[in-house]
Amino acid sequence: MSDTLSPLSQIPADLVSVSDYARYAQAHLPPATYAYIAGGGADEISLKRNRTALDRLLIMPRVLRDLTHGGTHLQLLGQSLRHPIFLAPVAFQRLAHPEGELATARACEALETCFITSTLASYSLEQIAACSQGSKWFQLYVQENQDFTLQLMRRAEAAGYSHLVITVDAPLHGIRNRAQRAGFSLLEGVEAVNLRGRPPLPQASFSPSQSIVFQGMMSEAPTWEQIAWLIQQSSLPVILKGILSPADALQAFAVGAQGVVVSNHGGRTLDCLPAAIDVLPAIRQAVGVDKCLLLDGAIERGTDVFKALALGANAVLVGRPQLYALAVAGALGVAHMLRILREELEVCMSLAGTPTLADITPAALWQAD
Ligand SMILES: Cc1cc2nc3c(=O)[nH]c(=O)nc-3n(C[C@H](O)[C@H](O)[C@H](O)COP(=O)(O)O)c2cc1C
Numbered sequence: 001m002s003d004t005l006s007p008l009s010q011i012p013a014d015l016v017s018v019s020d021y022a023r024y025a026q027a028h029l030p031p032a033t034y035a036y037i038a039g040g041g042a043d044e045i046s047l048k049r050n051r052t053a054l055d056r057l058l059i060m061p062r063v064l065r066d067l068t069h070g071g072t073h074l075q076l077l078g079q080s081l082r083h084p085i086f087l088a089p090v091a092f093q094r095l096a097h098p099e100g101e102l103a104t105a106r107a108c109e110a111l112e113t114c115f116i117t118s119t120l121a122s123y124s125l126e127q128i129a130a131c132s133q134g135s136k137w138f139q140l141y142v143q144e145n146q147d148f149t150l151q152l153m154r155r156a157e158a159a160g161y162s163h164l165v166i167t168v169d170a171p172l173h174g175i176r177n178r179a180q181r182a183g184f185s186l187l188e189g190v191e192a193v194n195l196r197g198r199p200p201l202p203q204a205s206f207s208p209s210q211s212i213v214f215q216g217m218m219s220e221a222p223t224w225e226q227i228a229w230l231i232q233q234s235s236l237p238v239i240l241k242g243i244l245s246p247a248d249a250l251q252a253f254a255v256g257a258q259g260v261v262v263s264n265h266g267g268r269t270l271d272c273l274p275a276a277i278d279v280l281p282a283i284r285q286a287v288g289v290d291k292c293l294l295l296d297g298a299i300e301r302g303t304d305v306f307k308a309l310a311l312g313a314n315a316v317l318v319g320r321p322q323l324y325a326l327a328v329a330g331a332l333g334v335a336h337m338l339r340i341l342r343e344e345l346e347v348c349m350s351l352a353g354t355p356t357l358a359d360i361t362p363a364a365l366w367q368a369d
Pocket of ligand 1: 036037038050088089090091118119120139167241263264265266267268296297298299317318319320321
Protein backbone atom coordinates (compact mmCIF):
# COMPACT_ATOMS: atom_id res chain seq x y z
CA MET A 1 0.00 0.00 0.00
CA SER A 2 1.32 3.47 -0.81
CA ASP A 3 0.80 6.11 1.84
CA THR A 4 0.83 9.35 -0.14
CA LEU A 5 -0.29 10.49 -3.55
CA SER A 6 1.94 8.38 -5.75
CA PRO A 7 4.04 9.96 -8.48
CA LEU A 8 3.09 8.90 -11.99
CA SER A 9 6.19 6.69 -12.10
CA GLN A 10 4.57 4.44 -9.48
CA ILE A 11 1.96 3.38 -12.00
CA PRO A 12 3.57 0.42 -13.75
CA ALA A 13 3.99 0.93 -17.48
CA ASP A 14 2.10 -2.25 -18.30
CA LEU A 15 -0.95 -1.11 -16.32
CA VAL A 16 -3.07 -0.03 -19.24
CA SER A 17 -6.61 -1.23 -18.56
CA VAL A 18 -9.02 -1.17 -15.63
CA SER A 19 -8.72 -4.93 -15.13
CA ASP A 20 -4.92 -4.53 -14.85
CA TYR A 21 -5.61 -2.67 -11.60
CA ALA A 22 -7.37 -5.74 -10.18
CA ARG A 23 -4.33 -7.87 -11.00
CA TYR A 24 -1.89 -5.42 -9.44
CA ALA A 25 -4.11 -4.80 -6.41
CA GLN A 26 -3.72 -8.39 -5.27
CA ALA A 27 -0.08 -7.68 -4.50
CA HIS A 28 -1.00 -4.53 -2.56
CA LEU A 29 -3.77 -5.91 -0.37
CA PRO A 30 -3.87 -8.56 2.38
CA PRO A 31 -5.46 -11.73 0.90
CA ALA A 32 -8.54 -11.53 3.14
CA THR A 33 -9.14 -7.88 2.21
CA TYR A 34 -8.81 -8.72 -1.46
CA ALA A 35 -11.31 -11.58 -1.01
CA TYR A 36 -13.78 -9.19 0.67
CA ILE A 37 -13.50 -6.66 -2.15
CA ALA A 38 -13.38 -9.02 -5.12
CA GLY A 39 -15.85 -11.59 -3.83
CA GLY A 40 -19.58 -11.89 -4.21
CA GLY A 41 -22.45 -13.73 -2.58
CA ALA A 42 -22.46 -17.52 -2.15
CA ASP A 43 -21.43 -19.24 -5.42
CA GLU A 44 -20.90 -15.88 -7.12
CA ILE A 45 -23.36 -16.60 -9.92
CA SER A 46 -24.68 -13.01 -9.83
CA LEU A 47 -21.11 -11.73 -9.82
CA LYS A 48 -20.04 -13.81 -12.84
CA ARG A 49 -23.25 -13.00 -14.66
CA ASN A 50 -22.44 -9.28 -14.55
CA ARG A 51 -19.36 -9.96 -16.66
CA THR A 52 -20.73 -12.61 -19.00
CA ALA A 53 -23.89 -10.63 -19.76
CA LEU A 54 -21.81 -7.63 -20.87
CA ASP A 55 -19.43 -9.81 -22.87
CA ARG A 56 -22.28 -11.36 -24.81
CA LEU A 57 -23.31 -7.97 -26.23
CA LEU A 58 -21.56 -6.85 -29.40
CA ILE A 59 -21.35 -3.48 -31.08
CA MET A 60 -22.44 -2.69 -34.64
CA PRO A 61 -20.12 0.06 -35.91
CA ARG A 62 -21.14 2.67 -38.47
CA VAL A 63 -18.36 4.14 -40.57
CA LEU A 64 -17.50 7.42 -42.30
CA ARG A 65 -19.68 9.63 -40.15
CA ASP A 66 -18.69 13.17 -39.18
CA LEU A 67 -17.48 13.05 -35.57
CA THR A 68 -16.02 16.51 -35.25
CA HIS A 69 -18.81 17.70 -32.96
CA GLY A 70 -18.45 14.63 -30.72
CA GLY A 71 -18.19 14.56 -26.93
CA THR A 72 -19.29 12.74 -23.79
CA HIS A 73 -21.02 15.60 -21.96
CA LEU A 74 -24.41 15.06 -20.37
CA GLN A 75 -27.04 16.72 -18.21
CA LEU A 76 -28.23 14.51 -15.39
CA LEU A 77 -30.58 15.39 -12.55
CA GLY A 78 -29.72 19.06 -12.76
CA GLN A 79 -25.99 18.54 -13.11
CA SER A 80 -23.77 19.17 -16.08
CA LEU A 81 -21.20 16.39 -16.32
CA ARG A 82 -18.17 15.78 -18.49
CA HIS A 83 -18.84 12.08 -18.99
CA PRO A 84 -21.26 9.38 -17.83
CA ILE A 85 -18.86 7.40 -15.59
CA PHE A 86 -19.39 7.83 -11.84
CA LEU A 87 -17.87 6.04 -8.89
CA ALA A 88 -20.31 3.79 -7.02
CA PRO A 89 -20.67 4.07 -3.25
CA VAL A 90 -18.08 1.70 -1.80
CA ALA A 91 -17.60 1.24 1.94
CA PHE A 92 -14.41 1.29 4.04
CA GLN A 93 -11.99 2.70 1.49
CA ARG A 94 -9.20 2.91 4.07
CA LEU A 95 -8.94 -0.84 3.58
CA ALA A 96 -7.26 0.00 0.29
CA HIS A 97 -5.30 3.15 1.14
CA PRO A 98 -4.75 5.30 4.25
CA GLU A 99 -6.29 8.30 2.49
CA GLY A 100 -9.33 6.22 1.54
CA GLU A 101 -12.38 8.20 0.44
CA LEU A 102 -10.46 11.51 0.59
CA ALA A 103 -8.17 10.32 -2.19
CA THR A 104 -11.03 8.91 -4.25
CA ALA A 105 -13.09 12.09 -3.96
CA ARG A 106 -10.10 14.18 -5.10
CA ALA A 107 -9.60 11.89 -8.07
CA CYS A 108 -13.26 12.37 -9.01
CA GLU A 109 -12.84 16.13 -8.90
CA ALA A 110 -9.80 15.91 -11.18
CA LEU A 111 -11.67 13.73 -13.67
CA GLU A 112 -14.86 15.82 -13.41
CA THR A 113 -17.08 13.07 -12.18
CA CYS A 114 -19.37 12.38 -9.30
CA PHE A 115 -18.24 10.71 -6.05
CA ILE A 116 -20.86 8.91 -3.99
CA THR A 117 -19.93 8.75 -0.31
CA SER A 118 -21.09 5.53 1.38
CA THR A 119 -22.84 5.54 4.74
CA LEU A 120 -20.10 3.06 5.64
CA ALA A 121 -17.26 5.38 4.59
CA SER A 122 -14.12 5.21 6.69
CA TYR A 123 -13.84 9.03 6.80
CA SER A 124 -16.65 11.25 8.01
CA LEU A 125 -19.04 12.47 5.37
CA GLU A 126 -18.09 16.03 6.36
CA GLN A 127 -14.35 15.40 5.88
CA ILE A 128 -15.02 13.91 2.46
CA ALA A 129 -17.25 16.81 1.44
CA ALA A 130 -14.64 19.33 2.53
CA CYS A 131 -11.69 17.74 0.73
CA SER A 132 -12.74 18.53 -2.84
CA GLN A 133 -14.89 20.92 -4.83
CA GLY A 134 -16.18 18.12 -7.06
CA SER A 135 -19.71 16.84 -7.39
CA LYS A 136 -20.70 14.70 -4.39
CA TRP A 137 -23.73 12.54 -3.65
CA PHE A 138 -24.42 10.73 -0.37
CA GLN A 139 -25.46 7.07 -0.20
CA LEU A 140 -27.79 6.25 2.66
CA TYR A 141 -28.31 2.90 4.31
CA VAL A 142 -31.59 3.29 6.17
CA GLN A 143 -30.88 2.68 9.86
CA GLU A 144 -33.09 0.81 12.33
CA ASN A 145 -33.44 4.02 14.31
CA GLN A 146 -35.45 6.55 12.30
CA ASP A 147 -34.03 9.59 14.10
CA PHE A 148 -30.52 8.40 13.36
CA THR A 149 -31.40 7.95 9.68
CA LEU A 150 -32.76 11.50 9.59
CA GLN A 151 -29.61 12.77 11.32
CA LEU A 152 -27.48 11.21 8.56
CA MET A 153 -29.66 12.85 5.92
CA ARG A 154 -29.44 16.26 7.60
CA ARG A 155 -25.66 15.93 7.96
CA ALA A 156 -25.36 15.16 4.24
CA GLU A 157 -27.53 18.16 3.35
CA ALA A 158 -25.53 20.46 5.65
CA ALA A 159 -22.20 19.20 4.29
CA GLY A 160 -23.17 20.17 0.73
CA TYR A 161 -24.04 16.85 -0.89
CA SER A 162 -26.30 17.48 -3.87
CA HIS A 163 -28.14 14.14 -4.20
CA LEU A 164 -29.14 11.29 -1.92
CA VAL A 165 -28.79 7.66 -3.05
CA ILE A 166 -30.81 5.29 -0.88
CA THR A 167 -29.65 1.70 -1.25
CA VAL A 168 -32.61 -0.66 -1.08
CA ASP A 169 -31.19 -4.06 -2.01
CA ALA A 170 -29.13 -4.84 1.06
CA PRO A 171 -31.25 -4.75 4.23
CA LEU A 172 -28.97 -7.58 5.35
CA HIS A 173 -25.62 -8.85 4.13
CA GLY A 174 -25.43 -11.45 1.43
CA ILE A 175 -23.86 -14.78 2.27
CA ARG A 176 -20.31 -13.86 1.36
CA ASN A 177 -18.56 -17.20 1.46
CA ARG A 178 -15.33 -16.10 -0.24
CA ALA A 179 -14.74 -13.40 2.37
CA GLN A 180 -15.75 -15.83 5.15
CA ARG A 181 -13.35 -18.52 3.98
CA ALA A 182 -10.54 -15.97 3.84
CA GLY A 183 -11.32 -14.91 7.44
CA PHE A 184 -12.01 -11.30 6.52
CA SER A 185 -12.45 -8.73 9.25
CA LEU A 186 -11.98 -4.97 9.14
CA LEU A 187 -8.36 -3.91 9.56
CA GLU A 188 -7.47 -2.03 12.73
CA GLY A 189 -8.37 1.64 12.47
CA VAL A 190 -10.97 1.11 9.76
CA GLU A 191 -14.56 1.65 10.89
CA ALA A 192 -17.88 3.12 9.79
CA VAL A 193 -17.17 6.47 11.44
CA ASN A 194 -20.47 8.00 10.27
CA LEU A 195 -22.34 5.50 12.41
CA ARG A 196 -20.60 6.48 15.65
CA GLY A 197 -23.22 7.30 18.25
CA ARG A 198 -25.82 5.06 16.63
CA PRO A 199 -28.35 4.05 19.30
CA PRO A 200 -27.93 0.40 20.31
CA LEU A 201 -30.52 -2.05 19.03
CA PRO A 202 -33.01 -3.27 21.60
CA GLN A 203 -32.16 -6.75 22.93
CA ALA A 204 -34.22 -9.21 20.92
CA SER A 205 -35.41 -12.55 22.19
CA PHE A 206 -37.01 -15.15 19.99
CA SER A 207 -39.47 -17.90 20.65
CA PRO A 208 -38.59 -21.28 19.09
CA SER A 209 -41.15 -20.68 16.33
CA GLN A 210 -39.57 -17.37 15.30
CA SER A 211 -36.78 -16.74 12.83
CA ILE A 212 -33.64 -14.74 13.60
CA VAL A 213 -33.85 -13.48 10.01
CA PHE A 214 -37.52 -12.49 9.64
CA GLN A 215 -38.38 -11.51 13.21
CA GLY A 216 -34.80 -10.39 13.93
CA MET A 217 -32.66 -8.80 11.23
CA MET A 218 -35.52 -7.97 8.84
CA SER A 219 -37.95 -6.68 11.45
CA GLU A 220 -36.59 -3.14 11.16
CA ALA A 221 -35.79 -3.26 7.44
CA PRO A 222 -37.24 -0.39 5.41
CA THR A 223 -40.41 -0.78 3.35
CA TRP A 224 -41.85 1.26 0.48
CA GLU A 225 -43.85 3.34 2.99
CA GLN A 226 -40.70 4.33 4.84
CA ILE A 227 -38.82 5.11 1.62
CA ALA A 228 -41.71 7.30 0.44
CA TRP A 229 -41.62 9.12 3.79
CA LEU A 230 -37.82 9.60 3.64
CA ILE A 231 -38.10 11.01 0.11
CA GLN A 232 -40.60 13.55 1.45
CA GLN A 233 -38.21 14.47 4.24
CA SER A 234 -35.24 14.96 1.92
CA SER A 235 -34.43 18.36 0.49
CA LEU A 236 -32.15 16.58 -2.01
CA PRO A 237 -33.25 14.62 -5.08
CA VAL A 238 -33.35 10.95 -4.19
CA ILE A 239 -32.13 8.04 -6.30
CA LEU A 240 -32.95 4.46 -5.27
CA LYS A 241 -30.07 2.01 -5.75
CA GLY A 242 -30.39 -1.72 -6.20
CA ILE A 243 -33.45 -2.28 -8.36
CA LEU A 244 -33.81 -5.09 -10.92
CA SER A 245 -37.55 -5.43 -11.40
CA PRO A 246 -39.45 -3.12 -13.81
CA ALA A 247 -42.35 -3.05 -11.32
CA ASP A 248 -40.03 -1.85 -8.54
CA ALA A 249 -38.55 0.78 -10.85
CA LEU A 250 -42.04 2.08 -11.58
CA GLN A 251 -42.82 2.13 -7.88
CA ALA A 252 -39.60 4.02 -7.16
CA PHE A 253 -40.65 6.84 -9.47
CA ALA A 254 -44.22 6.67 -8.16
CA VAL A 255 -43.03 7.33 -4.59
CA GLY A 256 -41.00 10.33 -5.72
CA ALA A 257 -37.52 9.05 -6.58
CA GLN A 258 -35.77 11.07 -9.29
CA GLY A 259 -33.63 8.20 -10.46
CA VAL A 260 -32.91 4.51 -10.09
CA VAL A 261 -29.64 2.58 -10.05
CA VAL A 262 -30.25 -0.71 -11.82
CA SER A 263 -27.88 -2.98 -9.91
CA ASN A 264 -27.39 -6.36 -8.29
CA HIS A 265 -24.93 -4.75 -5.84
CA GLY A 266 -21.95 -6.11 -7.71
CA GLY A 267 -23.17 -9.65 -7.03
CA ARG A 268 -22.60 -9.19 -3.30
CA THR A 269 -26.11 -9.60 -1.92
CA LEU A 270 -28.45 -12.32 -3.16
CA ASP A 271 -26.84 -14.90 -5.44
CA CYS A 272 -28.48 -16.09 -8.69
CA LEU A 273 -29.69 -12.64 -9.74
CA PRO A 274 -29.74 -11.42 -13.32
CA ALA A 275 -27.09 -8.90 -14.22
CA ALA A 276 -28.24 -5.30 -14.24
CA ILE A 277 -27.56 -5.15 -17.97
CA ASP A 278 -29.89 -8.16 -18.49
CA VAL A 279 -32.88 -6.31 -17.04
CA LEU A 280 -32.05 -2.78 -18.17
CA PRO A 281 -33.99 -2.85 -21.48
CA ALA A 282 -37.19 -3.96 -19.75
CA ILE A 283 -36.79 -1.29 -17.07
CA ARG A 284 -36.15 1.41 -19.66
CA GLN A 285 -39.23 0.31 -21.57
CA ALA A 286 -41.34 0.35 -18.41
CA VAL A 287 -40.31 3.78 -17.12
CA GLY A 288 -40.07 5.61 -20.47
CA VAL A 289 -37.34 7.61 -22.13
CA ASP A 290 -37.16 10.57 -19.76
CA LYS A 291 -36.47 8.90 -16.43
CA CYS A 292 -32.95 8.78 -15.02
CA LEU A 293 -31.50 5.26 -14.97
CA LEU A 294 -28.00 4.50 -13.78
CA LEU A 295 -26.44 1.06 -13.97
CA ASP A 296 -23.58 -0.76 -12.30
CA GLY A 297 -21.94 -4.18 -12.27
CA ALA A 298 -18.66 -5.17 -13.94
CA ILE A 299 -18.16 -1.90 -15.81
CA GLU A 300 -14.48 -2.24 -16.70
CA ARG A 301 -14.20 -1.04 -20.28
CA GLY A 302 -15.33 1.90 -22.36
CA THR A 303 -17.20 -0.66 -24.42
CA ASP A 304 -19.09 -1.72 -21.25
CA VAL A 305 -20.17 1.89 -20.70
CA PHE A 306 -21.25 2.09 -24.33
CA LYS A 307 -23.32 -1.11 -24.10
CA ALA A 308 -25.09 0.13 -20.97
CA LEU A 309 -25.91 3.44 -22.62
CA ALA A 310 -27.13 1.65 -25.74
CA LEU A 311 -29.58 -0.36 -23.65
CA GLY A 312 -30.98 2.64 -21.85
CA ALA A 313 -28.69 3.78 -19.02
CA ASN A 314 -28.00 7.50 -18.70
CA ALA A 315 -24.74 6.85 -16.88
CA VAL A 316 -22.85 4.05 -15.13
CA LEU A 317 -21.17 3.51 -11.77
CA VAL A 318 -17.87 1.75 -11.19
CA GLY A 319 -17.43 -0.17 -7.93
CA ARG A 320 -14.47 -2.45 -7.25
CA PRO A 321 -11.97 -0.87 -9.69
CA GLN A 322 -11.84 2.27 -7.54
CA LEU A 323 -10.52 0.24 -4.58
CA TYR A 324 -8.04 -1.60 -6.77
CA ALA A 325 -6.74 1.65 -8.21
CA LEU A 326 -6.63 3.20 -4.75
CA ALA A 327 -4.60 0.27 -3.42
CA VAL A 328 -2.10 0.45 -6.28
CA ALA A 329 -1.53 4.20 -6.55
CA GLY A 330 -3.84 6.24 -4.29
CA ALA A 331 -5.69 9.23 -5.74
CA LEU A 332 -3.52 9.17 -8.82
CA GLY A 333 -4.45 5.56 -9.49
CA VAL A 334 -8.18 6.32 -9.25
CA ALA A 335 -7.80 9.32 -11.56
CA HIS A 336 -5.79 7.19 -13.99
CA MET A 337 -8.38 4.41 -13.88
CA LEU A 338 -11.18 6.89 -14.62
CA ARG A 339 -9.20 8.46 -17.43
CA ILE A 340 -8.64 5.04 -19.02
CA LEU A 341 -12.39 4.42 -18.96
CA ARG A 342 -13.26 7.83 -20.33
CA GLU A 343 -10.75 7.56 -23.16
CA GLU A 344 -11.90 4.05 -23.99
CA LEU A 345 -15.46 5.33 -24.19
CA GLU A 346 -14.37 8.12 -26.54
CA VAL A 347 -12.48 5.65 -28.75
CA CYS A 348 -15.45 3.30 -28.76
CA MET A 349 -17.88 6.11 -29.68
CA SER A 350 -15.57 7.21 -32.48
CA LEU A 351 -15.10 3.74 -33.95
CA ALA A 352 -18.79 2.94 -33.61
CA GLY A 353 -19.75 6.17 -35.37
CA THR A 354 -21.73 7.62 -32.45
CA PRO A 355 -20.40 11.13 -31.78
CA THR A 356 -22.63 11.98 -28.81
CA LEU A 357 -24.19 10.00 -25.98
CA ALA A 358 -27.61 10.57 -27.55
CA ASP A 359 -26.42 8.69 -30.63
CA ILE A 360 -25.80 5.54 -28.58
CA THR A 361 -29.08 3.70 -29.03
CA PRO A 362 -30.01 -0.01 -29.24
CA ALA A 363 -29.22 0.24 -32.96
CA ALA A 364 -25.55 0.62 -32.01
CA LEU A 365 -25.54 -3.00 -30.83
CA TRP A 366 -25.38 -6.00 -33.14
CA GLN A 367 -28.59 -7.99 -33.30
CA ALA A 368 -28.08 -11.53 -34.54
CA ASP A 369 -30.98 -12.44 -36.87
C1 LIG B 1 -16.09 -3.53 -1.22
C2 LIG B 1 -17.44 -3.03 -1.64
C3 LIG B 1 -18.17 -2.22 -0.79
C4 LIG B 1 -19.42 -1.74 -1.18
N1 LIG B 1 -20.09 -0.89 -0.34
C5 LIG B 1 -21.28 -0.40 -0.73
C6 LIG B 1 -21.96 0.53 0.10
O1 LIG B 1 -21.49 0.91 1.16
N2 LIG B 1 -23.17 0.99 -0.33
C7 LIG B 1 -23.73 0.59 -1.52
O2 LIG B 1 -24.83 1.03 -1.86
N3 LIG B 1 -23.09 -0.28 -2.32
C8 LIG B 1 -21.87 -0.77 -1.96
N4 LIG B 1 -21.22 -1.61 -2.80
C9 LIG B 1 -21.80 -1.94 -4.14
C10 LIG B 1 -21.36 -0.90 -5.18
O3 LIG B 1 -21.94 0.34 -4.94
C11 LIG B 1 -21.75 -1.34 -6.59
O4 LIG B 1 -23.13 -1.59 -6.62
C12 LIG B 1 -20.99 -2.55 -7.10
O5 LIG B 1 -19.69 -2.61 -6.58
C13 LIG B 1 -20.94 -2.51 -8.62
O6 LIG B 1 -20.28 -3.60 -9.16
P1 LIG B 1 -18.72 -3.59 -9.60
O7 LIG B 1 -17.92 -3.68 -8.33
O8 LIG B 1 -18.62 -4.82 -10.41
O9 LIG B 1 -18.44 -2.33 -10.38
C14 LIG B 1 -19.96 -2.09 -2.44
C15 LIG B 1 -19.20 -2.89 -3.30
C16 LIG B 1 -17.96 -3.34 -2.93
C17 LIG B 1 -17.15 -4.15 -3.90
